[in-house]
Amino acid sequence: MESVVSELEGTLVKDSDAFSYFMLVAFEASGLVRFALLLLLWPVIRFLDMVGLSDAGLKLMIFVAVAGVPKSEIESVARAVLPKFYMDDLDMDAWRVFSSYPKRVVRTKTPKIMVERFVKEHLRADEVVGTELSFNRFGLATGFVHGDSSNTISQRVANLFDNGAPTLVMDQLHPPILINQNYDHQMLRPIPVIFHDGRLVKRPTASTSLLILLxxxxxxxxxxxxxxxxxxxxxxxxxxxxxxxxxxxxxxxxxxxxxxxxxxxxxxxxxxxxxxxxxxxxxxxxxxxxxxxxxxxxxxxxxxxxxxxxxxxxxxxxxxxxxxxxxxxxxxxxxxxxxxxxxxxxxxxxxxxxxxxxxxxxxxxxxxxxxxxxxxxxxxxxxxxxxxxxxxxxxxxxxxxxxxxxxxxxxxxxxxxxxxxxxxxxxxxxxxxxxxxxxxxxxxxxxxxxxxxxxxxxxxxxxxxxxxxxxxxxxx
Structure with a gap:
């Protein structure tokens, strides 16, 4: 069976920076204080990214956004808030390539709990491979993740294909090229987001978040x-x-x-x-x-x-x-x-x-x-x-x-x-x-x-x- 593995950030969705999505989780699942704190740390996160420590910046974002937040609140935001903003940023050309394969897998650097609903139910992905948030016995997020190394994620992807290789890999180094033109444009429409919740109208990038706070x-x-x-x-x-x-x-x-x-x-x-x-x-x-x-x-x-x-x-x-x-x-x-x-x-x-x-x-x-x-x-x-x-x-x-x-x-x-x-x-x-x-x-x-x-x-x-x-x- 032909198959495709695609990165979410920077490929299926245009923005490769997940910062604004963590800002949404901070605002909607916790409140203004955490929202402001994460924005305050944005220069540090950017600096870590510039010096080649993007994984450390990602872990810092995850910790500040979710540490101490109940799992039910994170799931609620992932279900009712995030899909709308992911859909608004969807790259339709990448989606057409992705959806033309019978087996579809999404790989993401964002915790799986945040993206799984969107990619499975709106982009029709079969599997999602990403990091897993850690929760304590009270159901609160610790702010840490497991299964976050590149080797671990790559192995988990390989396991989905019986240790083989997918037909196509889509990421920022391998941009999608639409080769198969034999598809029905109407059938390849992503499932629209009709119901969503949350207070923010615009995706809170660093500049938009600062404007909101002011x-x-x-x-x-x-x-x-x-x-x-x-x-x-x-x-x-x-x-x-x-x-x-x-x-x-x-x-x-x-x-x-x-x-x-x-x-x-x-x-x-x-x-x-x-x-x-x-x-x-x-x-x-x-x-x-x-x-x-x-x-x-x-x-x-x-x-x-x-x-x-x-x-x-x-x-x-x-x-x-x-x-x-x-x-x-x-x-x-x-x-x-x-x-x-x-x-x-x-x-x-x-x-x-x-x-x-x-x-x-x-x-x-x-x-x-x-x-x-x-x-x-x-x-x-x-x-x-x-x-x-x-x-x-x-x-x-x-x-x-x-x-x-x-x-x-x-x-x-x-x-x-x-x-x-x-x-x-x-x-x-x-x-x-x-x-x-x-x-x-x-x-x-x-x-x-x-x-x-x-x-x-x-x-x-x-x-x-x-x-x-x-x-x-x-x-x-």
Missing amino acids: WIPVGILLAIIRISMGSILPFWAIPHMSKLFGGKVIVKGKPPLPPSAGNSGVLFVCTHRTLMDPVVLSAVLRRQIPAVTYSISRLSEILSPIPTVRLTRSRHVDAEKIKRELSKGDLVVCPEGTTCREPFLLRFSALFAELTDRIVPVAMNYRVGFFHATTARGWKGLDPIFFFMNPRPVYEVTFLNQLPVEATCSSGKSPHDVANYVQRILAATLGFECTNFTRKDKYRVLAGNDGTVTVTVSPTYSLLDHMVKVIRTFIK
Whole structure:
């Protein structure tokens, strides 16, 4: 059987320096202190690399990034955070060569626990050969590795081929050359990363990490000001305040007029990008539009400048609540049930389609520079704070036309058909792809209970989290 062995760093992924990935582990699995310490040691690591002691620099990075960190936290970061950044740095030419062989092995200088999920489940590798982190009897990383010598790794690779040799070796000394042109371009698409977590938007290289650290105090102050002003000012003034403090809202399409006396309200059906979707929609419409919610924190409800209607996930009870709110006026619903960061839409719950034929689809999207506004790990109450910590958060709101009666359940269409139709037109507006994944699928993938995590597309722990932990420890 033809086979290939490829280095990960500098070959399958473009960047040969693993420093930024250890910075991600330090930030997401431990917190700001370890993140800052590892950045402080970057000049030492670079010096060791320059004088030919790159192995010593790598061991120093590993020790600082993971020493004392529970194995479960490292696995969580490797599962929910790292794949997104590895995928963004993937060398597609190298991937095409690698994937054209029936037996595929990845060799890495990074501890195996950090990369195995990505290369096996997104790059379809058969085996991963790398160093192994050492853990004590309490499940905490010691910061040391074993099986890290070149001879040991080479022997382990040879053992995979019955002490023979692979057909092709790909590394920085042997760059990939695409010889076999007989492959299907569509079949060789890497499995996309749809669900991921973590607070950082950009891969924390040394320069980006320094910029993040310098910005955090300014960002916290800016978030306090933005949230305070948004809570005090009337809605018509919020767009002007946003521009003054660096935010931007781009509005496309024509929003409907407020409901007239005696008429039920419009149901705004939105894509769900962040917790701020209904708030931004209300700011654009310059009036408070209540939003139905499932699992936002009490702090988010307190900070919210719009009314929230907490649902129970009991279909009958929730339907009655939504009908009651619609009888009072307009309402916002995000039928995906959870946020998705990537350009995909999750399956829409069909409940909204059963309750009204006055449906206005609204395509929501956002751009931030430093911090993601939603997370499945950590304390969800900090989500709006992180959103407003970004230097220039940008929201795009696109109003589509109200669904014609013939496209609603009033014309005899099933609720699922209506929900799927709304999902498709919103995806087309944003240039996204539709999926059949649900909220349960997202949390199953991020929690590592997904069985086979080959998430195919259908046709159709952070600074403030760390601060909270420290405060709770002192209180105890």
